[in-house]
Amino acid sequence: MLAVYFDQPGGPENLYLKEVAKPSPGEGEVLLRVAASALNRADLLQRQGRYAPPPGASSILGLEASGHVAELGPGCHGHWKVGDLAMALLSGGGQAQYVTVPEELLLPIPAGLTLPQAAAIPEAWLTAFQLLHLLGNIQAGDSVLIHAGSSGVGTAAIQLTRMAGAIPLVTAGSQYKLQMAEKLGAAAGFNYKEEDFSEATLKFTKGAGVNLILDCIGGSYWEKNVNCLALDGRWVLYGLMGGADVNGPLFSKLRLKRGSLITSLLRSRDKKYKEMLVKAFTEQILPHFSTEGPQRLMPVLDRVYPVTEIQEAHEYMEANKNVGKIVLELPQ
Known part of the structure; x- marks a missing residue:
């Protein structure tokens, strides 16, 4: 072959x-x-x-x-x-x-x-489903910040967030990508190249922050993620496109929010878990x-x-x- x-x-x-x-x-x-x-x-x-x-x-x-x-x-x-x-x-x-x-x-x-x-x-939608439901415990009414909102996982997560009765917000790097995300059901989109997505998210949520973040970026976004996370929010990390290193008081800032940091890798999960998923x-x-x-x-x-x-x-x-x-x- x-x-x-x-x-x-x-x-x-x-x-x-x-x-x-x-x-x-x-x-x-x-x-x-x-x-x-x-x-x-x-x-x-x-x-x-x-x-x-x-x-x-x-x-x-x-x-x-x-x-x-x-x-x-x-x-x-x-x-x-x-x-x-x-x-x-x-x-x-x-x-x-x-x-x-x-x-x-x-x-x-x-x-x-x-x-x-x-x-x-299979890979994109099962990943998004796992991040939202099995790890992120999404609830109706939650606000969800989806990084790389125009990616395969991002476009799936927007639709699944809507289906769960929650509110999808996205980040992306161009106006075209944000428009496509909004066509799929994103309530708002933020161009990370042109604005501080953290401040824009807080403004959209009237200062409350988001209940759930789906993050494939990692290191370079940690401070902004914690800044716009709601009290008792969940931050699910499933990629490191922005690097693996963290400089600064991540733990103390996350603890002030009583936030949960959850990490995920699907590929290395065992067969039994994948069958269940x-x-x-x-x-x-x-x-x-x-x-x-x-x-x-x-x-x-x-x-x-x-x-x-x-x-x-x-x-x-x-x-x-x-x-x-x-x-x-x-x-x-």
């Missing part, structure tokens, strides 16, 4: 397509013939040599994919049959023509969605992708590239140009 490959860590120019052995499904696994796979920040970090896959995971890039069930491994329970359309949450391996997946980590594709749209759901998402959220009406959920696709243009796709994401997901199509 063809797979995205790189021989040594470095820039996008190191990526190429290589013929490698097709994997065989093990006990309780399904072989998925991949039609599309979405790009994630983790792919960029892994390519740079800054994010190794978890032990036992494929070293091929790709944390989510959609396609057709090609083969069932021994011990499968009969939920899936050959030919079924499915999308998958992966620890790696999605940017190849085939990938093996534990059968419990496959999700049915909602009616009306294309395979590229489906490929944009996939089951809850499939039952509670997935039906809303097929339901017509104001509450209908939609994955946001920015660009779809043939996998032969993998270098260009990485360059585009590194330039922070995308609103929503970047998807790669695999040859069939």
Whole structure:
């Protein structure tokens, strides 16, 4: 099969397509013939040599994919049959023509969605669902500040926040991205390049601050995050795009707010946790992708590239140009 490959860590120019052995499904696994796979920040970090896959995971890039069930491994329970359309949450391996997946980590594709749209759901939407509900304990009426509001996770989190009866606020780096976020349901958006998002958030909330922050930036934002966090607020950290170092009295300032700092990594979670997450998402959220009406959920696709243009796709994401997901199509 063809797979995205790189021989040594470095820039996008190191990526190429290589013929490698097709994997065989093990006990309780399904072989998925991949039609599309979405790009994630983790792919960029892994390519740079800054994010190794978890032990036992494929070293091929790709944390989510959609396609057709090609083969069932021994011990499968009969939920899936050959030919079924499915999308998958992966620890790696999605940017190849085939990938093996534990059968419990496959999700049915909602009616009306294309395979590229489906490929944009598993990693981004399960992450957003986990951050808001399992870690952030979102409640109706909460105000939620979503950093990188036009990213894959951000565009999912806006919609899920609205569905929970809460109020999404976002940060982004351009007026266009803020307008797109507001079309998805953001109550307000702040351009972090032009204003202090912390002061703007406090103004919007009439001084109360936000109940929940979804933060993929980290170090460079800590002071502003604490400043606009409400009393007893929750700050969920799931990325470090702004660095890992903190200089200053983080703990004392956070303690004055009685704030909770919660950290998250989904990729390295064990299979049992991921199964629970996939089951809850499939039952509670997935039906809303097929339901017509104001509450209908939609994955946001920015660009779809043939996998032969993998270098260009990485360059585009590194330039922070995308609103929503970047998807790669695999040859069939």
